[in-house]
Amino acid sequence: MKGSFSALxxxxxQSSPTLRLRIRSSHSWGQAVAxxxxxxxxxxxRSPLRRGGVQREFLMxxxxxxxxxxxxxxxxxxxxxxxxxxxxxxxxxxxxxALKTGSxxxxxxxxFWGRIFGINFVFGVVTGIPMEFEFGTNxxxxxxxxxxxxxxxxxxxxxxxxxxxxxxxxxxxxxxxxLSRLMHWFxxxxxxxxxxxxxxxxxxTDAWMxxxxxxxxxxxxxxxxLSFWQLLLNPWGLLQYAHNMTGAVVTGxxxxxxxxxxxxxxxxxNDYGHIFVKVGVIAGLVSSIVIIFxxxxxxxxxxxxxxxxxxxxxxxxxxxxxxxxMVLIGQPNEETGQIDNPIxxxxxxxxxxxxxxxxxxxxxxxIPHDQWPTALPLLYYAYHxxxxxxxxxxxxxxxxxxxxxxxxxxxxRWALWALLLSFPLPYIANTAGWMTAELxxxxxxxxxxxRTSEGYxxxxxxxxxxxxxxxxxxxxxxxxxxxxxxxxxxxxxxxxIAATEQQAVHAG
Amino acid sequence: xxGFIWFWLVAEMIVGYVVLDGFDLGVGVLHLFLPRTxxxxxxxxxxxxxxxxxxxxxxxxxxxxxxxxxxxxxASAFSGFYLPLMIVLWLLVLRGVCLELRNHIEVxxxxxxxxxxxxxxxxxxxxxxxxxxxxxxxxxxxxxDGYFFLPLWTNWQPGTHPGILDWYTVIGGLxxxxxxxxxxxxxxxxxxxxxxxxxxxxxxxxxxxxxxxLTLASLAATIAVRPASLGNYFRYPxxxxxxxxxxxxxxxxxxxxxxxxxxxxxxxxxLYLFFMLAGACWGVYPTLLPxxxxxxxxxxxxxxxxxxxxxxxxxxWWAFGMALAVAYVVFVYSKFRGKVDLHGGxx
Numbered sequence: 001m002k003g004s005f006s007a008l009x010x011x012x013x014q015s016s017p018t019l020r021l022r023i024r025s026s027h028s029w030g031q032a033v034a035x036x037x038x039x040x041x042x043x044x045x046r047s048p049l050r051r052g053g054v055q056r057e058f059l060m061x062x063x064x065x066x067x068x069x070x071x072x073x074x075x076x077x078x079x080x081x082x083x084x085x086x087x088x089x090x091x092x093x094x095x096x097x098a099l100k101t102g103s104x105x106x107x108x109x110x111x112f113w114g115r116i117f118g119i120n121f122v123f124g125v126v127t128g129i130p131m132e133f134e135f136g137t138n139x140x141x142x143x144x145x146x147x148x149x150x151x152x153x154x155x156x157x158x159x160x161x162x163x164x165x166x167x168x169x170x171x172x173x174x175x176x177x178x179l180s181r182l183m184h185w186f187x188x189x190x191x192x193x194x195x196x197x198x199x200x201x202x203x204x205t206d207a208w209m210x211x212x213x214x215x216x217x218x219x220x221x222x223x224x225x226l227s228f229w230q231l232l233l234n235p236w237g238l239l240q241y242a243h244n245m246t247g248a249v250v251t252g253x254x255x256x257x258x259x260x261x262x263x264x265x266x267x268x269x270n271d272y273g274h275i276f277v278k279v280g281v282i283a284g285l286v287s288s289i290v291i292i293f294x295x296x297x298x299x300x301x302x303x304x305x306x307x308x309x310x311x312x313x314x315x316x317x318x319x320x321x322x323x324x325x326m327v328l329i330g331q332p333n334e335e336t337g338q339i340d341n342p343i344x345x346x347x348x349x350x351x352x353x354x355x356x357x358x359x360x361x362x363x364x365x366x367i368p369h370d371q372w373p374t375a376l377p378l379l380y381y382a383y384h385x386x387x388x389x390x391x392x393x394x395x396x397x398x399x400x401x402x403x404x405x406x407x408x409x410x411x412x413r414w415a416l417w418a419l420l421l422s423f424p425l426p427y428i429a430n431t432a433g434w435m436t437a438e439l440x441x442x443x444x445x446x447x448x449x450x451r452t453s454e455g456y457x458x459x460x461x462x463x464x465x466x467x468x469x470x471x472x473x474x475x476x477x478x479x480x481x482x483x484x485x486x487x488x489x490x491x492x493x494x495x496x497i498a499a500t501e502q503q504a505v506h507a508g
Numbered sequence: 509x510x511g512f513i514w515f516w517l518v519a520e521m522i523v524g525y526v527v528l529d530g531f532d533l534g535v536g537v538l539h540l541f542l543p544r545t546x547x548x549x550x551x552x553x554x555x556x557x558x559x560x561x562x563x564x565x566x567x568x569x570x571x572x573x574x575x576x577x578x579x580x581x582x583a584s585a586f587s588g589f590y591l592p593l594m595i596v597l598w599l600l601v602l603r604g605v606c607l608e609l610r611n612h613i614e615v616x617x618x619x620x621x622x623x624x625x626x627x628x629x630x631x632x633x634x635x636x637x638x639x640x641x642x643x644x645x646x647x648x649x650x651x652x653d654g655y656f657f658l659p660l661w662t663n664w665q666p667g668t669h670p671g672i673l674d675w676y677t678v679i680g681g682l683x684x685x686x687x688x689x690x691x692x693x694x695x696x697x698x699x700x701x702x703x704x705x706x707x708x709x710x711x712x713x714x715x716x717x718x719x720x721x722l723t724l725a726s727l728a729a730t731i732a733v734r735p736a737s738l739g740n741y742f743r744y745p746x747x748x749x750x751x752x753x754x755x756x757x758x759x760x761x762x763x764x765x766x767x768x769x770x771x772x773x774x775x776x777x778x779l780y781l782f783f784m785l786a787g788a789c790w791g792v793y794p795t796l797l798p799x800x801x802x803x804x805x806x807x808x809x810x811x812x813x814x815x816x817x818x819x820x821x822x823x824x825w826w827a828f829g830m831a832l833a834v835a836y837v838v839f840v841y842s843k844f845r846g847k848v849d850l851h852g853g854x855x
Contacts, residue, residue, distance in 0.1 A: 119612065125561060126604040130597045132571050136586025137593055140655065143586070147579025148818040155576050155822075158569030159829030166565050167836035170558035175843060216815075222579065224815035228825075457587035459657040468594040475598055479605060486612050 086252020142455030165194030207237030310440030534692020536630025638684025
């Protein structure tokens with residue numbers, strides 16, 4: 001962003017056309033957003049408003065602020081649920097082994113991850129509360145029209161998932177001494193189920209915005225649900241859910257194997273290191289493959305069918321081609337309609353989408369310019385980061401699983417280092433994946449029905465929006481630091497200490 | 509008919525939220541000054557530890573229900589109350605984090621900081637919630653399209669163009685602060701023992717006296733600011749049972765605490781909150797958000813309600829889901845019933 005502001009300052013002292021040219025010819029994403037905005041508001045600000053201050057409006061439109069507001073808070077929020085949902089499953093695995101074998105060590109392992117889960121869950125809850133409100137505060141026009149449809153899954157999330165989760169999380173974290181072993185295992189399962197139901201309703205909500213189904217419009221313009229089950233079983237949503245939840249398991253298993261690798265590399269808590277690496281790598285192997293095939297593959301084909309503009313933007317395909325190639329690396333250049341510095345695999349894109357190397361793939365040239373994804377380069381990079389990291393996940397986990405099978409993983413320090421250092425990557429990949437989905441949807445808020453520019457709260461000025469956006473940034477910076485410190489302390493004290501401490505702290 | 513049902517269902521969720529999260533907010537306020545030792549602070553927090561998150565879910569579920577049943581109200585009110593709502597969100601974030609994490613931090617200085625922030629954010633939240641309700645009762649400057657935007661304050665007078673805070677809404681905030689602090693004190697008497705519970709008990713009398721005064725003041729102020737709020741009562745005189753319920757439950761809180769019946773006293777406090785909120789809802793029904801700019805701009809039930817099919821479908825899963833939710837609440841509270849025990853490591 002810094003670059004775009006300085007470009008702006010320079011531009012202000014020059015004439016406006018130069019400013020636009022400078023912004024447009026740039027590559028970084030902040031500038032890409034600015035470029036798009038200048039394209040959007042160009043028509044509006046031409047003529048009477050063109051004064052010295054107008055350029056500032058380019059960056060600080062209420063629409064952009066509200067988009068950033070939602071994007072920032074949801075991106076930060078989703079760092080937590082993705083671990084909650086992935087770890088929830090793995091804790092059930094640990095608890096199940098403990099229940100079956102009666103092993104105290106696996107119980108302690110589960111308790112240790114329960115503590116990390118608990119901290120993580122709190123951050124997920126508190127950063128999730130604003131999301132429920134921001135539809136109304138920042139996207140009022142959208143909320144007014146869409147409430148009858150997507151208010152439904154959002155309310156269902158509260159009613160069906162949050163009550164369940166909060167009830168059983170209390171029992172899982174505070175109630176181990178009060179419950180039987182079986183009951184405690186059951187509360188772990190219910191926490192896991194609750195978090196996955198929660199994810200489902202959110203995906204249903206998003207899927208309807210991506211691919212509206214089963215709706216009607218009332219005379220006052222509001223959308224109404226026609227079929228409850230079609231809304232819940234939106235095919236887009238089912239594919240997205242499968243892909244997304246697998247992504248959560250990738251995060252969970254990478255975090256678990258990284259902590260195991262950390263202990264093994266430090267040469268302490270070796271027994272726990274073995275458990276964590278083993279469970280993490282097995283779950284990581286399965287999820288890293290499933291996230292590519294079938295879930296990613298099927299979801300991608302569905303997107304190609306219903307959002308050709310999104311696919312063209314993701315792939316940086318400016319021109320319609322038969323036997324379209326897949327760009328591995330390169331920078332999309334909106335000015336020339338080409339990829340700069342490209343490395344391309346011939347025919348691969350046609351094959352991936354249609355199963356034949358000669359199929360025609362629609363490029364951006366066949367899409368009206370006002371329907372191009374707005375932040376095109378960012379969409380392209382987000383998708384490539386996700387796909388690139390996904391490839392690395394599969395390679396790393398196949399290799400690690402092979403070593404595990406040959407009983408050499410625990411002593412292969414280079415492999416343990418790779419597992420340790422890879423733990424942030426699934427967070428980046430999941431975030432990039434969501435950016436791909438949501439940027440690909442642009443310029444639509446509800447695909448094909450309502451534009452993003454029609455949805456934000458017109459009574460909330462850019463200045464008020466910026467005020468609270470900055471507030472959230474400050475608060476979340478604080479939360480991020482706190483979270484990191486707390487988790488690091490949990491991990492360095494380890495399962496043995498956590499086991500004794502927990503009784504002291506949570507007594508009562 | 510659908511409108512009537514959903515109005516009261518949403519109202520019921522708000523009551524559920526205030527009654528349940530109300531006591532843990534109140535305990536948060538008391539946490540600032542009531543417990544004197546680390547042991548007592550832990551007991552205070554342990555009394556709400558396993559349940560506060562579930563209590564807060566009522567707010568989320570209520571917000572979601574409002575969103576789909578009355579989209580126009582949700583959109584208009586949430587964007588119009590933008591600034592105070594955002595502050596409420598920050599306070600909720602801060603409060604949850606402070607409460608949960610103080611047990612993960614051993615260093616006394618940081619604990620003190622987290623405790624202070626927790627108490628402060630709890631107190632501010634009660635004030636904001638009370639003021640929010642008062643804002644709805646007073647009305648907001650709705651434009652013709654059903655939207656508005658309120659600054660935090662203007663001239664502190666409830667007029668055509670008021671701010672979030674004026675003398676009337678401040679009274680609302682104070683009522684909520686005192687009522688929920690009392691609610692929290694009654695919860696602590698119920699859940700803790702020894703010197704801590706005794707101190708909470710001694711606090712009941714002064715809080716109660718202030719609450720009676722404030723309740724009467726808020727009643728008089730509401731009638732002064734919005735005379736129309738009595739309309740429904742005179743049209744259906746039987747509904748005067750609601751203000752009678754306020755008086756009766758207030759008296760019951762006093763008598764039952766004196767008679768050493770902590771559970772019943774706490775339930776009486778729940779009833780007080782219920783009657784206060786029900787009375788307020790009935791005072792505006794069937795308006796959802798009155799306009800200070802002319803009654804023709806009121807957001808009414810029929811104007812804000814979702815489509816008939818949406819609501820019919822919603823009723824089915826809502827009833828099913830809330831039955832489940834109530835079952836969880838009963839289950840959890842029964843699992844953690846009885847007094848908080850910090851010594852018995854055996855359980």
